[in-house]
Amino acid sequence: MSDELIRLSAAALGAKLAAGEVSSVEATRAHLDRIAAVDGAVHAFLHVEGERAIETAAEIDRQRAAGAPLGPLAGVPIAIKDVLVTKGMPSTSGSRILEGWIPPYDATPVTKVREAGMIPLGKTNMDEFAMGSSTEHSAYGPTHNPWDLDRIPGGSGGGSAASVAAFEAPLALGSDTGGSIRQPAHVTGTVGVKPTYGAVSRYGSIALASSLDQIGPVTRNVLDAALLHDVIAGHDPLDSTSIPEAWPSMAEAVRRADVSGLRIGVIKELDSDGFQAGVRQRFHESLELLEKNGAEIVEISAPHFEYAIAAYYLILPAEASSNLAKFDSVRFGLRVTPEGGGTVEQVMSATREAGFGPEVKRRIILGTYALSAGYYDAYYGSAQKVRTLVQRDFDAAFANVDVLASPTAPTTAFKFGEKLADPVSMYLNDIATIPANLAGVPGISLPSGLAPEDGLPVGIQFLAPAREDARLYNVGAALEQLLEAQWGGPLLAQAPDLSTHELTATEEGAL
Amino acid sequence: MARAELMDFDKALELFEPVIGLEVHVELNTTTKMFSSAPNPANSQFHGAEPNTLITPVCLGLPGSLPVVNGDAVKYSISLGLALGCEIAPSSRFARKNYFYPDLAKNYQISQYDEPIAFDGEVEVELENGRVFTVPIERAHMEEDAGKLTHVGGSTGRIQGAEYSLVDYNRAGVPLVEIVTRPIFGGEADTPALAKAYVATIRDIVLSLGISEARMERGNLRCDANVSLRPRGQEKLGTRTETKNVNSMRSVERAVRYEIQRQAAILAGGGTITQETRHWHEDTGATSAGRPKSDADDYRYFPEPDLLPVVPSKELVDELRAALPEPPAVRRRRLKSDWGFTDLEFQDVANSGLLIELEATVKAGATPAAARKWWTGEIARLANASDVDASDLVSPEHVAELAQLVDSGTLTDRLARQVLEGVIAGEGSPQQVVDARGLAVVSDDGALIAAIDEALASQPDVLAKIRDGKVQAAGAVIGAVMKAMQGKADAARVRELVLERAQA
Secondary structure (H helix, E strand, C coil): CHHHHHHCCHHHHHHHHHCCCCCHHHHHHHHHHHHHHHHHHHCCEEEECCHHHHHHHHHHHHHHHCCCCCCCCCCCEEEEECCECECCECCCCCCHHHCCCCCCCCCHHHHHHHHCCCEEEEEECCCHHHCCCCCCCCCCCCCCECCECCECCCCCCHHHHHHHHCCCCCEEEEECCCCCCHHHHHHHCCEEEECCCCCECCCCECCCCCCCCCEEEEECCHHHHHHHHHHHECCCCCCCCCCCCCCCCHHHHHHCCCCCCCEEEEEHHHCCCCCCHHHHHHHHHHHHHHHHCCCEEEEECCCCHHHHHHHHHHHHHHHHHHHHHHCCCCCCCCCCCCCCCCCHHHHHHHHHHHHCCHHHHHHHHHHHHHHCCCCCHHHHHHHHHHHHHHHHHHHHHHCCCCEEEEECCCCCCCECCCCCCCHHHHHHHHCCCHHHHHHCCCEEEEEEEECCCCCCEEEEEEECCCCCHHHHHHHHHHHHHHHHHHHCCCHHHHCCCCHHHCCCCCCCCCC | CCCCCCCCHHHHHHHEEEEEEEEEEEECCCCECCCCCCECCCCHHHCCCCCCCCCCCCCCCCCCCCCCCCHHHHHHHHHHHHHCCCEECCCECCEEEECCCCCCCCCEEEECCCCCCEEEEEEEEECCCCCEEEEEEEEEEEEECCCEEEEECCCCCCCCCCCEEEEEHHHCCCEEEEEEECCECCCHHHHHHHHHHHHHHHHHHHHHHCCCCCCHHHCCEEEEEEEEEEECCCCCCCCCEEEEEECCHHHHHHHHHHHHHHHHHHHHCCCCCCCEEEEEECCCCEEEEEEECCCCCCCCCEECCCCCCECCCHHHHHHHHHCCCCCHHHHHHHHHHHHCCCHHHHHHHHHCCCHHHHHHHHHCCCCHHHHHHHHHHHHHHHHHHHCCCHHHHCCHHHHHHHHHHHHCCCCCHHHHHHHHHHHHCCCCCHHHHHHHHCCCCCCCHHHHHHHHHHHHHHCHHHHHHHHCCCHHHHHHHHHHHHHHCCCCCCHHHHHHHHHHHHCC
């Protein structure tokens, strides 16, 4: 029963809860048991709610018994990326500098998830301040890919993706600044969506790069992503960059999925030799499948995408260097006092020295430099110009096609340590995902199969014009249906069984 | 602190031409702060709150918090820009000014940099001596205030040498408009007075707009004065200093005067001026060196990505323009003519900063002469004695009521002063004080006649003199009667009656 519960999709679990076939307490308990059993090996969670999650679930069960109107995901457990602040729950953003800090407020997406009756299970691991593509930059140790525990689960949201792939949670919240939702989805055989910039409130999301960050769903199938998207999207008066207009239902787009007549543009620049053979192979098979079912495949060029990474690695560090200035020990988080005391400046300095990891320091230095007088125009200014050119590439492309497609990332999951010594090769992981963040357009990654050469999951990415997120759910749901018919079920059914890894089961709340 | 060597002011003016530039920070009195829903301590209803009680996650810069622009603050800023004769930018942007300081919760200040909301204006300033200046305004931009540090331990109250410091974030995020002038030339010997008059004019403007409490002692209005000197005949501007912490109008004048004298002494002695921030010390009347400041200070400004550009509609700007009050200079000319004051009388009122109070008092029914007499006389004296603002002592309505009680003969001037003390002591309105203290003039002739007859009877020699036509002798009788009536009589009426009874 317990194993059956954790393998249900969020939509299916929600339906069973609504039908009274199972209680939220049972469903929550099943997931907590699973976390206890496998998270010692996976390390997806930095904090587990434990009995508090059970209490919340019991409250939803009571509401349901009393006949309260509840949404489709009410009573369904959810994992939350540690980048989102959660009232009464630790929120570290994967950094030592926030160790022990308990926020006094909830991020807006967390509030919405709670209002939808979902049960927060805990906080998931991530690269420190969302800087990375492997979770190896987490101050609390890496998360392991459930497909192969010696490999990375992607990043920065490796914890959320792994928790979902390991059946520790039916779905999760992630954040995507340059691919932190989509690239982990790609390497863990899960679904991840970066909504249009401004679709989901950033209020309470510990900022990495304000003009690039976006919160989105991490799930095992497209319908679950759509249901969660519908819960978290919408205008928030606390976020000035949040879009005021109402959104159509993404779940509805999934239910009506139909690709006949859909024009899909293949981005020439992201379909090159630089991508692993198996990644390209599964990508093209997916395109053929879509074409067979009525979609039209068109090759398009986005000539400025090759400069996107360079621009991104100026804009992101610039914004991050300013966003991370608040971590100074004065009001919250870690405080390190030099031996024998010190001035406030020395305390700030010692705290930041001890509290930030090397990747964070690297980017703060890069960003500070890029914004400095005399360098601003050459670096930050030029990067903003490239950003405009990337946006124009998208505008030109979407004048001809409905959605764009590419492999989500160049390779399948790599091994721990493989790219740590070479930041640029790590940065290149996000070559296909970064352009969407620069332009503010939405993107989805869903499984397209296993690479024949290594048997590891591969994802396909679709991109749509800003505010046309529903197109992603349409094409994603259609492709998922076609692929699962070929596979005879979800790709994750082929993942190795983790139940043999109950070796170092971790303690609740003390991870 | 050692007082720097100063050159005689007139001598300094002979050798050098002073050039000043003024930056005035105005705290807006919106209900909430610039970027958060926290109550605004620069609004008088929240003034004096306990430390760190007017705060939200945004004021503390907690991780994840985001700013949202206060629409009222934008409207107030546009109105101020218009009142300063500025252009209003169809689109302006916020920027981050990055620097680490513990009173700055995010370690960056949200300000406006290359795209201020208002620019290119001018304001007419009238000096106490009647000279009128046009001060060019470069820009007025919106920003947020920082928190307040209290340094504990150490002798100076400064951060250097302090044992520890306390931070109050109530002020963090208070909406500010910073008004920056272009360099002001031609002030010559009037330069210190011009600086003071400029700040007074800004105060008049923001008060007439109702957008700030404008109390300098509370920091609602703060002035930084840039001063430089150039030798007579030299084109190139001299090196400037920026004097901060100048928190009264009188200090603005004194600080500018001091800097002119100090810089002149250095330059004449062959020295050079260090470009630096200087602090004004009210107690010693001197400035002292702060941190060196250079144009290369690198705040790493960049557009604030958490906020959209501010794009006020043309309709809104037109609406705010139509609602602008009379410019202070125009208003002063109108009031002077309406009230029929001489130049001297009007300067007297204007220089005491009491125009608003006077206008309200006249509006409440007092004659302009009576209103002027009370405000610049007894009330100013009492305010001075207790070191508070006259406007804080008593309301214009009460002053008007008091003046009317005198006009109607209910009170003598002497009685009215006692009533005023009662009103200031919080005993109620003037009429209530009159009733409670029984201070009204005895207007019952019967009671007066009885007292007069008694006084005349007890001073037969005086009576004889009066009857002889020596009318001035009546003074002794009048004095006795007033004493008997405990002052509650109209002396003029008593005199009339004394002369009448003496002939009876």
